[in-house]
Amino acid sequence: MSTDALTRLHRKPDRAGDRALLDEILDEVKVGTLSTVIEGLPWSVPMLFARDGDRILIHGSTGAGALRHVAAGAPVTLTAFVLDGLVVADTLFDHSANYRSAVVRGTLDEVDVDPSHALDVLSDKLIPGRPDEVRTHTGKEMAATAVLALPILDGQWITKARSGPPGEPEDASQWTGVVPARITYDRPITATGDEPPTSVRSLVSG
Amino acid sequence: MSTDALTRLHRKPDRAGDRALLDEILDEVKVGTLSTVIEGLPWSVPMLFARDGDRILIHGSTGAGALRHVAAGAPVTLTAFVLDGLVVADTLFDHSANYRSAVVRGTLDEVDVDPSHALDVLSDKLIPGRPDEVRTHTGKEMAATAVLALPILDGQWITKARSGPPGEPEDASQWTGVVPARITYDRPITATGDEPPTSVRSLVSG
Numbered sequence: 001m002s003t004d005a006l007t008r009l010h011r012k013p014d015r016a017g018d019r020a021l022l023d024e025i026l027d028e029v030k031v032g033t034l035s036t037v038i039e040g041l042p043w044s045v046p047m048l049f050a051r052d053g054d055r056i057l058i059h060g061s062t063g064a065g066a067l068r069h070v071a072a073g074a075p076v077t078l079t080a081f082v083l084d085g086l087v088v089a090d091t092l093f094d095h096s097a098n099y100r101s102a103v104v105r106g107t108l109d110e111v112d113v114d115p116s117h118a119l120d121v122l123s124d125k126l127i128p129g130r131p132d133e134v135r136t137h138t139g140k141e142m143a144a145t146a147v148l149a150l151p152i153l154d155g156q157w158i159t160k161a162r163s164g165p166p167g168e169p170e171d172a173s174q175w176t177g178v179v180p181a182r183i184t185y186d187r188p189i190t191a192t193g194d195e196p197p198t199s200v201r202s203l204v205s206g
Numbered sequence: 207m208s209t210d211a212l213t214r215l216h217r218k219p220d221r222a223g224d225r226a227l228l229d230e231i232l233d234e235v236k237v238g239t240l241s242t243v244i245e246g247l248p249w250s251v252p253m254l255f256a257r258d259g260d261r262i263l264i265h266g267s268t269g270a271g272a273l274r275h276v277a278a279g280a281p282v283t284l285t286a287f288v289l290d291g292l293v294v295a296d297t298l299f300d301h302s303a304n305y306r307s308a309v310v311r312g313t314l315d316e317v318d319v320d321p322s323h324a325l326d327v328l329s330d331k332l333i334p335g336r337p338d339e340v341r342t343h344t345g346k347e348m349a350a351t352a353v354l355a356l357p358i359l360d361g362q363w364i365t366k367a368r369s370g371p372p373g374e375p376e377d378a379s380q381w382t383g384v385v386p387a388r389i390t391y392d393r394p395i396t397a398t399g400d401e402p403p404t405s406v407r408s409l410v411s412g
Contacts, residue, residue: 030289030303031287031289031303031305033239033241033250033285033287035239035241035248035250035283035285036248037243037246037247037248040243040246040281041243041281041311042241042242042243042248042281042282042283042311043283044239044241044250044283044285044309045285045309046285046287046305046307048303075246075247075248076248077241077248077249077250079239079241079250079251079252081237081239081252083236083237083389086332086333086391086409088333088336088394088402088403088406090340090341091340091341091343091347092325092326092328092329092336092337092340092343093325093343093344093347093350093351095329095332095333095336097236097237097254097332099237099252101252103250103251105247105248119298119299120298122298123298123301126292126301126303127292127294127301127385130294130298130301131298134296134297134298135296135297137297137298137299138299141297141299144299145299165395165397166397168398169398169399172398172399173398173399173400174398174399175396175398175399175400175401175402175403175406176396176397176398176399177394177395177396177397177398177399177402177406178394178395178397179333179391179392179394179395179406179409179410180391180392180393180395181389181390181391181392182389182390182392183289183387183388183389183390184387184388184389184390185292185385185386185387186385186386186387186388187386188294188383188384188385189371189383189384189385189386190381190382190383191371191372191382191383191384192374192375192378192379192380192381192382192383193375193378193379193380193381193382193383194379194381195381196294196381196383197294197381200294200381200383200385203292203385204385
């Protein structure tokens with residue numbers, strides 16, 4: 001089966017081309033799975049990423065040298081997943097999860113990524129507002145920053161989502177429902193200094 | 207570069223062969239990314255999975271027909287990622303994340319998976335204790351259950367982890383530290399029935 005056929009098959013008709021949902025997922029998920037092909041075999045690594053308009057910036061921070069192997073020009077997928085809840089049915093067969101997911105397909109691109117801008121975008125994704133609180137990057141830091149870009153192109157991404165309750169139970173007296181799930185940030189643990197900055201306090205209270 | 211070389215490169219020496227860490231990650235993460243190669247290109251889909259001893263059971267619930275394309279015999283990676291915290295440094299360059307991740311490589315296997323056992327294992331992963339609260343599976347349900355197994359083999363998996371504070375700041379008066387992150391489950395939303403079962407109440411209070 002061709003990859004185009006797979007794209008059609010796995011894109012839910014009601015969410016097809018839902019770019020707003022794509023952006024929402026890409027902006028919410030901090031770490032995705034980057035996959036490519038090496039010597040005919042699948043190869044995957046978790047990566048911090050951030051959407052920068054119509055492209056996704058990917059940082060090499062989580063894999064020593066990983067970006068050297070997922071080089072510019074490599075065909076990749078970037079998968080992002082949000083667990084929104086556990087769907088509790090009356091039978092195990094009907095248990096499910098509420099979620100939002102995105103898979104973006106494309107070719108990594110090395111050109112046209114300013115490392116200073118990329119560091120700002122990636123850091124702001126990790127901790128919103130943080131770039132405004134710290135000094136600007138040094139030349140040495142920028143030289144050591146490995147960033148690649150994955151363009152978001154029409155027909156090259158898929159969003160999927162499930163929400164809402166389980167189906168009707170066989171016996172309506174049985175408890176069925178949804179357990180909402182989310183990522184929470186707990187009280188910051190101080191390493192140095194006195195008071196966490198505004199960006200960190202916003203993250204925890206937000 | 208050969209995939210064996212990549213395995214060595216990306217496996218942190220101090221966590222090499224840390225099967226306990228692998229099991230911990232696989233047992234904690236409910237949905238991973240399954241990747242394979244189709245017509246030479248990477249192909250990925252989020253999948254509910256559960257460890258069953260020395261193999262990983264993968265359920266087709268999240269992708270309509272996805273398992274038909276990631277058929278038995280296909281080379282795959284399964285990637286699981288846990289975000290444990292945000293690492294706040296004094297420079298954007300040194301910001302990072304605390305995490306635990308696993309990538310398991312192998313070939314999907316269709317044989318020797320009893321659908322009834324697989325449904326129990328997968329449901330118990332989603333909501334621990336739930337299989338004991340519901341009726342047994344019908345033959346129709348088992349016939350409609352698509353499950354594949356990925357064996358956990360020596361040398362075919364990688365665990366990686368970061369924990370602890372950021373490095374020393376340039377100016378020790380600057381606030382640096384860690385913001386712990388975790389998945390929390392909120393108060394269940396009832397669809398039918400009165401009182402959530404023990405398994406659901408344990409999940410929320412746990």
